[in-house]
Amino acid sequence: MSLVVQKFGGTSVADAEKIRAAARRALRAQQQGAQVVMVVSAMGKNTDLLVDLAGQVCDEPAAREMDMLLSTGEQVSVALVAMAIHDLGGKAVSLTGGQIGVKTDSSHGKARIQSISTERMQRLLNEGNIVIAAGFQGVDEDLNITTLGRGGSDTSAVALAAVLGADMCEIYTDVDGVFTTDPRVEPSARKMSHVSHDEMLELASLGAGVMHSRSIEFGKKFCVPIHVRNSGVFTDDPGTIIGPLTESSERPVSGAALTKSEARITVAGVPDRPGSSLALFERMAGENIAVDMIVQNAGDGGRADISFTVLEVDLKRALAAVHEAAETLGCESVSHDDTVSKVSVVGIGMATQAGVADRMFRALAEAGINIQAITTSSIKVSCLVGRDRGAEALRVAHGEFELDKAPEGRATFDDCLHAAKRVQGADAAAVVARLSAMEDLTVHGCGLDDSQALVTLSAVPDTPGIAADIFEAVAAHGIVVDMIVQSVGRDGKTAVAFTVPAADVQRAGEVAAEIVARFGGASSVDPGVAILTVTGVGIRSHTGVGSRMFRALTDAGINVELISTSEVQVSVVVEGAKGPAGLKAMEKAFADVIG
Incomplete structure (x- = not known):
């Protein structure tokens, strides 16, 4: 029966x-x-x-x-x-x-x-x-x-x-x-x-x-x-x-969503050394605050900026924890914005089809909507925008991928x-x-990708369309982009970092130089990075996942250069030579929940 x-x-x-x-x-x-x-x-x-x-x-x-x-x-x-x-x-x-x-x-x-x-x-x-x-x-x-x-x-x-x-x-x-x-x-x-x-x-x-x-x-x-x-x-x-x-696996995007009541916290001038991310997010986990969109830009002059979003109802508690951590670390400043929303597109097809991020960025640019921050995963692209433009951004994204039409086949x-x-x-x-x-948290596994190179564009204009211009230029040269992180802008400037196959590092460097010549700023290429990822179920709702990961890397003396998150995974970029040691440390840290 x-x-x-x-x-x-x-x-x-x-x-x-x-x-x-x-x-x-x-x-x-x-x-x-x-x-x-x-x-x-x-x-x-x-x-x-x-x-x-x-x-x-x-x-x-x-x-x-x-x-x-x-x-x-x-x-x-x-x-x-x-x-x-x-x-x-x-x-x-x-x-x-x-x-x-x-x-x-x-x-x-x-x-x-x-x-x-x-x-x-x-x-x-x-x-x-x-x-x-x-x-x-x-x-x-x-x-x-x-x-x-x-x-x-x-x-x-x-x-x-x-x-x-x-x-x-x-x-x-x-x-x-x-x-x-x-x-x-x-x-x-x-x-x-x-x-x-x-x-x-x-x-x-x-x-x-x-x-x-x-x-x-x-x-x-x-x-x-x-x-x-x-x-x-x-x-x-x-x-x-x-x-x-x-x-439909033929269609790259299945749905779009808007998280209206987000608040963004930015910690500027974080010492770019092992343990800094841990100090911040361990305090969040201690307060049982779910951290959503984490963006860490590539370090410059021994300092980096880390931004993340929390639910607006958790903002007061989150700020108290962050100020305490920032003072301990010797960070430059802490700021927040409770007038932001996050628009995202999601689809299994993104894992095998390129160009989703480019299309989303261009669609938002043509609507005059500025992107304040970006994170990506294998099946999601998320953009932080002003809350007053959030609903419009959702409609734009939905229309760009023609989600109103049933997929063929x-x-x-x-x-x-x-x-x-x-x-x-x-x-x-x-x-x-x-x-x-x-x-209990279930981790499907920890992964290491040492086939990628990191391209960083710093001090580029924080204006509508900059992300679209950058990634359309990259796509025009036939370069496939994996992980994208755009940090929250300061003083009208922002930083954009992305990973590309190591085999394309020379062409990617040339494209980066062209972009800087066109828009201003500076570019750098690191041909030897490693991407470490933990994937599982409950990654976001179990607030200690990030801190457990950062603790393992800190104890192994490994600095985190970039962070990107989603509901089912957390990915970090580290120095290429330290990738195997980082993977070993993470597998040990999550050994009790891998299954």
């Missing part, structure tokens, strides 16, 4: 009518031969009302008591859904996270799942019940109620699907599926038939609001196919499958569904073996 997990968000159980509709959907799945587990969120704005009520009682509610309070929202929902199923002639049992056996750590408000017991759920399912599980919650080893934080019900649903070996995890929401971008910003956004776990990880971390990145981490780690569907459409119309396949919905089930079935034993630490 098949088993399906159905998750209903707050808008899908916002009132009695919607609760009964959710109950009917679950009963229909059961009548079609499936065992059904429902994961239910708090009704509508109920969580917000509870938070507001707590604020009326006291200024700083204790984290433990907030978890006790907020968990009641889901308990109301599961009880009402069970009543609705009973009234419709079905059998159902509602369970809190603790009653299920969801064990977490003790980080109130942002707890991580450590294990889930399946015995009680499986017994109830075998007795013909629909099991209705309270999402967003669990208990720690002392039986204190804990909550999982933002997106917690999605995380609960995918985690339950993993431990139960479900055929599918269905996420019911108020949209039809996953779109190429936010349709509220770009009306021409198109629903994708399917999207890969890696692409969705990037999109979710960038603010695509359909699902939270932690739930996608579970999906990828445990090979769970996720079907995002509209709870208001009572047909079998498919939504979007999140699984092993991209919609794309795999069908059923192709993706079958592929997801094949991968899931092949890895079932691994799921069981890894339940004891479900949300």
